[in-house]
Amino acid sequence: MVWVLFGVFTLLLALNIPVAYAMLVVSIGYLVWNWNIPFIVVAQQLGAGTDQFLLLSIPFFYLAGEFMAHGGITARLVNLARALVGHFRGGLGHVTVVSSMLFSGISGSAVADMAALGKIEIGMMRAAGYPLGFAAAIKSAAATLGPIIPPSIPLLVYGSMTDTSVGKLFLAGFVPGLLMTIFLMVAVTVVATRRNFPLSPWVGWGPALKTVIESIPVLMLPVIILGGIFGGLFTPTEAAIVSAAYALVVGMIIGDLKLKNIPAILVKVAVESAQIMIILAAAALFSWILAREQIPAQLASIALSHHTEPWLFLLAVNLLFLFLGAFMETIPIMVIAIPVLLPIVKALGIDLVHFGVMISLNLMIGLIHPPIGMLMFIVMSMTKISMQEFVRETWPFLFALIAALIVVTYWPWIVLVVPNYFYG
């Protein structure tokens, strides 16, 4: 049965059936085959899949990012990054990485990062004489930081699917996010030195201090989110709405956000959230069927009967996810694979927080490699460069991110040091 379910599901995905409907049709087919199960379970599980308070934070975090981006105040982050690292060799490449790291504290989505900062940064690099392919490649690689440094939409989804503390997951993203930043900056330095990219003078203490002060309203957002959650003031969902309200006020007072823009932003966020959530709703039914067939438990016992070592399992999961990431989006992979892998992860004694951050980082790499990397397509349409040029320019950054993935996979301490410090 397991092979039939997954075989039909894979076939439907290949035939361009939307992920949510592929899950629904496989589940309905299963119910037809097992005629003694009432069909009402379809509506029951669809409803149950949406009935989760934690996941309300998805539209709220999207809202915060959209309000900040529409207010035009994300440019302040770019100015701050320029003051901090703009004078290094390949300075604007570093600026792109550091601004993405700062923006990651506002938005939990890589696509939001690309939408908010992509045009400004790529335009800036073009004006300074950087090759367009390099600008596109470093921007898309840097955007992958969005969902690793908290807040993070994939970590929220993972937390809700595995009953893992979202607070711990958010804290666990910090060091891996910094590691990715450092590795990407090293890659920028290597490329910039080899290709002799221009050096810019340092802006000086006065202007640097001015940009720091101007950025304070934007930088307060991650403080509100993380301080609120870890200070015990808010739940993650409440922190998300408070950050959205703060972004709205800041966007209107010091940015260009107007009241008339708000309905369109609300609709955009509603549709983006629905695209993810309808998959999670359909996955509730799909997971119910997997559990009924005891498929996850069977796979766990197969893995254990072969005396699978944790390091080997993590290697296999990474290779599988890198492969799947080449063809599928982040959330669909998570909702399909996590229920199946979870019993094995638990049986092998792998920490759920470590595993969640590892697969999130892995899936971010899928966003920038062919054939269907979402960030790759966005940046290609933004810059009109070919896929060949993008791939040629991306490989140093891809290599840097894979190096970060290896470190995160085999040194769990790096992921767990911050959550263990706060949660004991």
Next chain:
Amino acid sequence: MTRFVTALDRCVWWALAVINGVMSLAIFVQVACRFLFGTAVVWAEEFAVLLFAWLIFVGAAYAQKTDSHLSIDTVRMMVGRKTGVAMDVFRLLVIAACSVVAIWEGIGLAIRVLPLLYPAMEITRAWLYAGVPVGFGLGLIYMAYDVYCRLKGKPRTEEF
């Protein structure tokens, strides 16, 4: 037909804006009341989660209209025109079949849970499950209009 879909579009667009706005406001009011007045708005969480369900189902219908459901189009891009059309027809049939089942069972479940109440709001839980047939129903209407436009060679309505 076009006029009907345009009017429907306008309603759905505003419905999504209002649902998202009110849902956000409900949770914000809950937090604000706790900090400012030390009280809890007991119904806010239930109300927001209920609106969230409607946002998902109506938003998914809108995603159907804009053809923006997450799917893998790698094979679709590689095949010839005739095979591509056959894949599109199959995709529409699969979505239609799933939608009909979801609508039928959603109505059935909503009727069945009529006596069940939300503990804080004291309204029937049928409101939650009613979102299923409404959302999938709207999706079917958008899909039917898409087929109509393709057959007539008309451009699809622009996003409102």
